[in-house]
Amino acid sequence: MALFDYAPAPESRAAAGDIASTYGHFIDGEFVESTGSEALKTIDPSTEEVLAEFAQGTEADVDRAVAAARKAFTSWSALPGAERGKYLFRIARIIQERSRELAVLESIDNGKPIKETRDVDLPLVAAHFFYYAGWADKLEFAGYGSNPRPVGVAAQVIPWNFPLLMLAWKIAPALATGNTVVLKPAETTPLTALRFAEICRQAGLPKGVVNIITGDGRTGAALTAHPEIDKVAFTGSTEVGRAIARTLAGTTKRLSLELGGKAANIVFDDAPIDQAVEGIVDGIFFNQGHVCCAGSRLLVQESVHDDVMDALKRRMSTLRVGDPLDKNTDIGAINSAAQLARIQELTAAGEAEGAERWSPACELPSAGYWFAPTVFSNVSATHRIAREEIFGPVLSVLTFRTPEEAVAKANNTPYGLSAGIWTEKGSRILWMASKLRAGVVWSNTFNKFDPTSPFGGYKESGYGREGGRHGLEAYLDV
Amino acid sequence: MTKRYACRYAALVSMSSSSLSASGLAEVASSEASLRRFLHGLPGIDAVGLQARAAGLGTRSIKTTAKAYAIDLAISMIDLTTLEGADTPGKVRSLCQKAKNPDPGNPDVPHTAAVCVYPDMVPFAKEALGGAPINVAAVATAFPSGRAGLPVKLADTAEAVAAGADEVDMVIDRGAFLSGRYLEIYELIAEIKKACERPDGTAAHLKVIFETGELVTYDNIRRASWLAMLAGADFIKTSTGKVAVNATPANTLVLMEAVRDFRNATGVQVGVKPAGGIRTTKDAMKYLVMVNEILGDDWLSPDWFRFGASSLLNDLLMQRQKLASGRYSGPDYVTVD
Numbered sequence: 001m002a003l004f005d006y007a008p009a010p011e012s013r014a015a016a017g018d019i020a021s022t023y024g025h026f027i028d029g030e031f032v033e034s035t036g037s038e039a040l041k042t043i044d045p046s047t048e049e050v051l052a053e054f055a056q057g058t059e060a061d062v063d064r065a066v067a068a069a070r071k072a073f074t075s076w077s078a079l080p081g082a083e084r085g086k087y088l089f090r091i092a093r094i095i096q097e098r099s100r101e102l103a104v105l106e107s108i109d110n111g112k113p114i115k116e117t118r119d120v121d122l123p124l125v126a127a128h129f130f131y132y133a134g135w136a137d138k139l140e141f142a143g144y145g146s147n148p149r150p151v152g153v154a155a156q157v158i159p160w161n162f163p164l165l166m167l168a169w170k171i172a173p174a175l176a177t178g179n180t181v182v183l184k185p186a187e188t189t190p191l192t193a194l195r196f197a198e199i200c201r202q203a204g205l206p207k208g209v210v211n212i213i214t215g216d217g218r219t220g221a222a223l224t225a226h227p228e229i230d231k232v233a234f235t236g237s238t239e240v241g242r243a244i245a246r247t248l249a250g251t252t253k254r255l256s257l258e259l260g261g262k263a264a265n266i267v268f269d270d271a272p273i274d275q276a277v278e279g280i281v282d283g284i285f286f287n288q289g290h291v292c293c294a295g296s297r298l299l300v301q302e303s304v305h306d307d308v309m310d311a312l313k314r315r316m317s318t319l320r321v322g323d324p325l326d327k328n329t330d331i332g333a334i335n336s337a338a339q340l341a342r343i344q345e346l347t348a349a350g351e352a353e354g355a356e357r358w359s360p361a362c363e364l365p366s367a368g369y370w371f372a373p374t375v376f377s378n379v380s381a382t383h384r385i386a387r388e389e390i391f392g393p394v395l396s397v398l399t400f401r402t403p404e405e406a407v408a409k410a411n412n413t414p415y416g417l418s419a420g421i422w423t424e425k426g427s428r429i430l431w432m433a434s435k436l437r438a439g440v441v442w443s444n445t446f447n448k449f450d451p452t453s454p455f456g457g458y459k460e461s462g463y464g465r466e467g468g469r470h471g472l473e474a475y476l477d478v
Numbered sequence: 479m480t481k482r483y484a485c486r487y488a489a490l491v492s493m494s495s496s497s498l499s500a501s502g503l504a505e506v507a508s509s510e511a512s513l514r515r516f517l518h519g520l521p522g523i524d525a526v527g528l529q530a531r532a533a534g535l536g537t538r539s540i541k542t543t544a545k546a547y548a549i550d551l552a553i554s555m556i557d558l559t560t561l562e563g564a565d566t567p568g569k570v571r572s573l574c575q576k577a578k579n580p581d582p583g584n585p586d587v588p589h590t591a592a593v594c595v596y597p598d599m600v601p602f603a604k605e606a607l608g609g610a611p612i613n614v615a616a617v618a619t620a621f622p623s624g625r626a627g628l629p630v631k632l633a634d635t636a637e638a639v640a641a642g643a644d645e646v647d648m649v650i651d652r653g654a655f656l657s658g659r660y661l662e663i664y665e666l667i668a669e670i671k672k673a674c675e676r677p678d679g680t681a682a683h684l685k686v687i688f689e690t691g692e693l694v695t696y697d698n699i700r701r702a703s704w705l706a707m708l709a710g711a712d713f714i715k716t717s718t719g720k721v722a723v724n725a726t727p728a729n730t731l732v733l734m735e736a737v738r739d740f741r742n743a744t745g746v747q748v749g750v751k752p753a754g755g756i757r758t759t760k761d762a763m764k765y766l767v768m769v770n771e772i773l774g775d776d777w778l779s780p781d782w783f784r785f786g787a788s789s790l791l792n793d794l795l796m797q798r799q800k801l802a803s804g805r806y807s808g809p810d811y812v813t814v815d
Contacts, residue, residue, distance in 0.1 A: 003778045
């Protein structure tokens with residue numbers, strides 16, 4: 001046993017507030033039962049304990065929600081921007097006031113460590129609402145004409161990796177610009193979206209401006225195909241994104257997609273190595289690697305490969321995997337059995353194809369879904385683990401010799417969401433950034449988010465931008 | 479990672495042996511140019527990333543048994559310090575009693591590692607400590623500014639060692655460092671190291687103070703760390719406590735990375751001492767978490783990690799009482815010195 005062994009430091013589970021045994025939808029300002037009888041279960045992935053049942057949204061449910069949003073659009077879009085801003089500021093403040101509750105609830109439902117929900121997710125959620133609240137009365141100065149108009153009713157489908165943060169990315173700009181929304185959270189993480197519905201009521205948001213319906217992909221398909229919506233915003237897998245694009249083809253509906261990624265994190269031999277190692281760890285082990293912009297391919301200059309690998313392995317040995325509610329946990333539970341199976345399948349393929357697998361010694365809990373932080377070295381560009389998105393705590397390490405080769409390898413992917421550059425040479429950062437086909441390029445850092453900064457992809461990582469002034473465009477009729 | 483830089487300058491490339499010459503680093507200080515090339519070839523430090531790492535480690539939540547362990551460990555690592563113009567034998571004696579028996583009501587509280595005083599106070603400290611297993615550390619070399627000629631610094635050190643100092647806390651010449659005269663500092667440290675030797679062949683332990691608040695950049699602090707270790711420092715220490723910015727988690731993290739890398743390259747282990755500005759138990763916990771996660775068990779002892787502090791001790795004692803009794807007692811239940 002280590003000399004200095006941290007005692008358990010659990011955050012209170014009770015801080016999550018009351019979790020109902022069953023949930024319906026939130027439509028037209030009310031919590032209503034589904035018209036169907038099918039119910040799904042959401043579990044705590046760290047224990048497999050059932051947290052609540054929730055409704056599988058039917059087509060009739062979707063009709064009701066879209067109708068409510070349509071009805072509310074007339075008066076909401078006619079409100080002066082400053083009035084809409086007031087509601088958003090109020091929501092942002094309530095989120096801050098209830099941030100501990102939301103952080104604990106998110107950790108329980110998603111499996112991510114409380115350290116991250118507390119220090120990353122919730123501060124960003126509030127910041128996003130504050131940021132777009134500020135835009136609400138300044139839209140004429142956003143560069144989209146003197147009187148930019150909202151699009152109408154937005155159908156928004158979000159993933160399970162950052163449930164409340166993705167909700168904020170979708171709802172805040174939509175509402176600021178005068179749209180109304182029907183949002184569907186992911187079927188493994190509906191609880192914080194339903195709690196957000198309570199916050200909308202607490203803030204006195206007019207009925208029908210925000211509607212939340214739950215369910216799996218069938219509900220999402222019904223929502224995105226609904227004839228009465230004007231826009232679809234989707235974050236999730238490239239496969240589903242393609243299906244939505246096919247559905248919307250030939251209609252006048254707008255579409256923004258934020259899909260998968262296989263980002264390159266590029267470390268040059270003159271990098272600040274200790275900080276680069278931190279960036280590599282943040283890049284792939286943050287949120288169990290369930291991050292579309294994760295730095296899942298480490299491209300390291302061959303001359304420092306051994307040094308970087310030694311330092312990385314040493315650092316990985318200090319990562320603490322376990323109870324998401326323990327304040328000292330660095331890596332929590334994998335979100336679902338299905339995701340764990342996918343990670344296991346791809347890592348098995350990595351070994352079978354000849355890459356060298358390494359994980360630190362770490363004891364995983366017996367119940368729940370867990371995967372030890374893993375790094376593959378001797379990976380070549382032809383391996384599946386170098387090409388396919390694993391969406392788990394698994395890093396593939398490749399090497400390069402020159403900056404040109406680094407760019408070629410980094411861009412050699414159907415995706416293009418993000419990239420990282422580690423070097424002390426400023427001119428090389430600028431040169432690389434101009435060559436990399438990725439929506440976000442981080443220099444000497446990774447996985448840093450800010451509501452003022454646009455985020456989105458190239459190629460199969462999607463189109464449209466969220467965040468910043470650019471994020472307004474997706475919700476304006478321009 | 480610094481192996482690569484060591485190798486680049488190495489006459490011998492074998493890194494397995496535990497001496498500087500075997501690691502090739504002995505050649506580094508053969509000339510001003512070679513020393514400069516080596517120090518400037520060390521990997522750079524990204525300030526934002528470094529500070530984020532230090533802040534991240536600062537969020538560890540240390541509770542119950544872990545806290546009890548850490549409080550006692552922190553007490554045992556303190557160099558209980560008085561470095562005032564107004565220091566008197568009486569003040570130093572009182573400090574020594576506190577070092578021996580920090581909490582008169584709780585004899586199970588560990589004693590501190592050392593007391594730290596000016597050289598002329600060493601005899602009083604030695605006398606007051608008697609046979610207690612507490613070291614006397616003396617600041618020397620024209621502390622805190624270091625602005626004196628070499629003979630003065632050597633005499634200062636010799637006086638402290640002759641008076642019985644177990645440890646010498648020297649300052650480097652920051653002016654020489656900032657104007658790039660690294661070899662001068664290397665030679666200064668080597669000279670002082672010699673002056674630490676006693677007639678019986680033993681030597682006082684040498685701690686080298688950088689005054690990180692005057693070196694300012696993290697790159698400078700990393701270079702100063704390697705410079706001191708190459709010249710033979712037993713401990714490297716952030717600050718005198720006499721300038722605006724003293725020990726911070728980030729600058730201490732730089733020192734920790736340096737001693738970790740130095741041991742990897744040479745096999746030689748060097749201690750770390752943050753000093754100045756560490757006043758609360760919460761602060762001390764953050765430093766111990768860094769020792770634990772950056773350096774590990776090998777450095778979790780007073781032989782390898784020290785806190786240069788004075789007011790920290792009482793906060794640790796109050797937290798210790800709180801942990802034992804469940805309530806805060808307040809500053810009237812610990813002694814002023």
